[in-house]
Amino acid sequence: MSVFSVLKQIERNIEHCTRAEKMVAIYVLENPARVMEMTTKELAAACQSSEAAIMRFCKRIGIQSFKVMKLELAKELHANGEGTSEIVDSPFQLEDDPKLIMKKVMFNTIQALRNTEKMISVKTLSESIEKLHKAERVFVYGVGGSAIVVRDFAQKLLRINVNVFRSDDSHLQMVMTANATKKDVVFVVSTSGKTKEVVNMLTIAKERGVCCILLTQNGSSPARRLADLVLTMSEEEHNLRIGTMTARIAQLAIIDALFVGLCSIRGQDVFERIIDTYQVVQRLKK
Template structure:
């Protein structure tokens, strides 16, 4: 099964680098083995940039230092070429076993890459904001609505007032009633959806805290968010990138929910047990 690959992550984010960082990315992708033997100063010279740019590039891909980047490059160098095959796009002639392997591989890659990018302090901040909120409003357009709905279900289980609507107009109406005591939790993979940006702006105007779950990189929505939760940028081959993005988003929601439960203390588990028992009665 496919593991974390720093080269895959670097390549997936090519549209989000500054010009200088882009030169570093191009060099590393074309010369991964050579990069292993370079110092920060030597790589900066090769890419015609400053050493500070090298450090910023490393941080852009979720790595703290150039030394750590070289460690990840060394790991990539030891992987056999066949390990890369499941990451290929789904083809119409693929058999079911190949499709399954590619989908699972891409999901695993998204999870591993996201674990490198998402800020744990942002997860804590999101959990703390929701913990202290009077109400939580949730929204996601299209496929992102599935993730927002999952977050609402989890919050309701621990007695948090969580309001969600698939209708953007209804959500806008709810947003106009937000206060500084409320939180808006938005899921938007691209961070460019018009209704999402408008909704976030309304929430900001009302003084509500805005949490955004989106892919890594600058976007109109990310610039509006108070708390930013990022997943890795995934390829969009026949929607397979969108599917893997959803898996990564659900994982972040789960992590945030568990942190929230920890902050609320032992009594929260009594509520989870109570809701579980109620559902079990329906199943009988």
């Protein structure tokens, strides 16, 4: 069964590390079993870094403390010792048969969800829910694969009577954002955080003093620097991606968490609206 992989998180995020953090990362990758027995002071001396850099490094890969990282390392090394399939945990190949493809898809999906669960900040999630709850209007936007996730979120918000605005036309979305006020929220989904349209959208919103919430993968990006709140998912796919599959699943899970959290704040009335909208849609099936 797929588990959270510390070593893979390090490999995916090493390019985003500072020089001091990178020294820690390289040492952990090369000596995972030895690190399990070390204190932060011993690790700092071994990799010629500092205890502060070790703590920053842990948070960069979605772990809150060095102690937790050692526990996750122990679980991962134990699982590998029991024979976790390296075949399933590998890139897709042209010769893969349907059974192996299904196993790889399921493995990667579960891995992405568990990695994102470690990476996401509960504090930021709570603040985002509160901002969405208080907003007079919510403007949602995404490009390409992210547009699918945004469309799902918009539909959910409409079901609970949130004033949500979305358009696949980037020019029209710019116009709507230009009319946003400080009482509104702009919610953007961007896997890379580097898409030109997304950066332009956030720039306009910032100029108007509008609260900007960004859902993106771990790592530095122009969009991340512009957003007020950043919901960080694990970096599962980079360089050549096949339809951003695992990224999309992780994004949808975070969207669901935001929606359920919003429903909880709004109380019983919101569930009556969900029932009402469900009954209206059912008329189309008769």
